[in-house]
Amino acid sequence: MSERSFQELAQDLDRLEAIADQWEAEKRGTARAIRTTVEALQAEAFRRLIRTIKDEPGGLAALKKAVEDPWVRNVLTFHGVLRPPEPTLEEKVEAALESVRPTLKSHSGNVELVRVVSSEEVHIRLIGSCDGCSFSEATVRIGIETAIQAAVPTLKVLKVVDPGVRADGLVQLGSKISASPYSKPWQDAGPVEAVTEGQVRAVELSGASVLLTKIEGTLHAYPNACTHLGMPLDGGTVADGILECPYHAFRYDLKTGECLTALEVQLPPYPVRTEAGRVMVQVTV
Template sequence: MLQILGYKVKESIEEREVNLFYYPIALMVQAPSPTDHSVSTLDGLIADINQFEAIANHWDDAQRATVSGLKRSIEALHREALVRLIRSVKQESMSALRQAIEDEVVYSVLRYHDLVKPPQPPLEYRLQQALEAVRPGLQSHSGDIELVAIKLPDTVEVRLTGTCSHCPAATLTLTDGVEQTIRRYCPEITRVVAVRNDVPNEATDDVAVSSCQSAASIDSGWLEVTSLAEVPIDRVLAMKLEGRSILLSRIESFESFKSGVVCYQNACSHLGVSLEDGAIESGVLVCPHHGFRYRLATGECLTSPEMPLQSYPVEVRDGQVFVKLWD
């Protein structure tokens, strides 16, 4: 019996008959049948794939090339079918499509075919991440930076403070450091404007209003998760929050996050499988299924940089950890 990605091919040598039946993704030659899951789980299905891939790894180059070619053809067929299915469902009911994507198996298959992207964190959060990334360099010269305003669709205003506010190289700092970092975290931002400390009073008033609005929104949407003492240092704690699986970790050596705690969706960006059992080596979380590597302090994917972990904002108040989720 020969099984190839997505299909089972059973060939009768005597009759030369080939029958195709849809099965979970698998690869095998004279191997036992996939585990019979009474209720199929994503981890169980992935375990079957890993088992069969391990067998295929022992084949010679010609056999693997043949299987890889057939795999690509079947994947192309599956992807086209999914594209047409999504197009039809979207016309009938977007809510039904969103509900379907909540299923971890559906989500992982659509992610595999690059038909759904992980939701982006809010723009303001990504901007703060960008500023946190440049802040250590500025602080080493007794300077700092703060976000003044977001002017959609493509502009942000920032203020250099401390020695950076009147440094002759401030323009170079803004262009070569801050702008590039902001655009890396927020590709939709194309203009970064430096606001001087000697701006007119009305601009200062605008900043004050913006600050008040931000302060008023701090408590909106924040959910208490656990105590800071329960969050492990340089390891992960898996939890459920509002029906979502999340990972928490305390990064002892990563000083730019004031809380010292990071939170991610408990899903590998590759196939959406859980990461809680992954090994952590030198601050890098390794997916236990296909080895994708993520920097625990930032969620950056070292295997495929365009596929970071989905992160959530975190605050620590009076020894309790709070997380803000978004759709």
């Protein structure tokens, strides 16, 4: 028996449980009750055993040595006798990335952890359709940032590195770290009067479709692309500062870009100002 790994035996258990799950309710309930009772008996026996050994001279050291063995550690952890080890920062970030991967993969994208610099700074790399598409990168980044921040609340800097940047932070020849988005030029988006209070208007700026709006007298600019499937938003309806996408009804707060339908994404706002009666926009992503 010891020739089979812990993982293989655990998989056997999962398989047996899956079989039992197909049984009719009464038999299933009986099987579960047997398992729960046996586990409770074992857990209590382990607790008593550990208490006894701990009180013996040299007992604590022996216990510490025993739990270095993964079999012992896993079984005691399973029974709740040992606390599971606190996941490392890398494990927390990896788990957060794993949680967003299904969404990214459904759009032919992925994300890779490059390195955890500290509890405040994490570097990632976007792969597939997420890489190179400035709009996708912006929206995907917000989703990833939210997931990592939930796992590591101290996170302050999430850097999306160029695909050519290596895990050790060195840059491969021909690659570079993305320039600051705020180095982008201010572009003329038309006269201020063309943007009506509570309405949306689309303008083309250097090949990017930009959504302009005015809410409570303040101008706002966003990418004219829904975070759902990237469809243009300018045909949507606006009521009380909330824009509804004309395609599948995703709703956005136009004061912040926040998506009220899928809270993990948002329209990334562009810097906007006026100059001599013109709306000036910095298309940062």
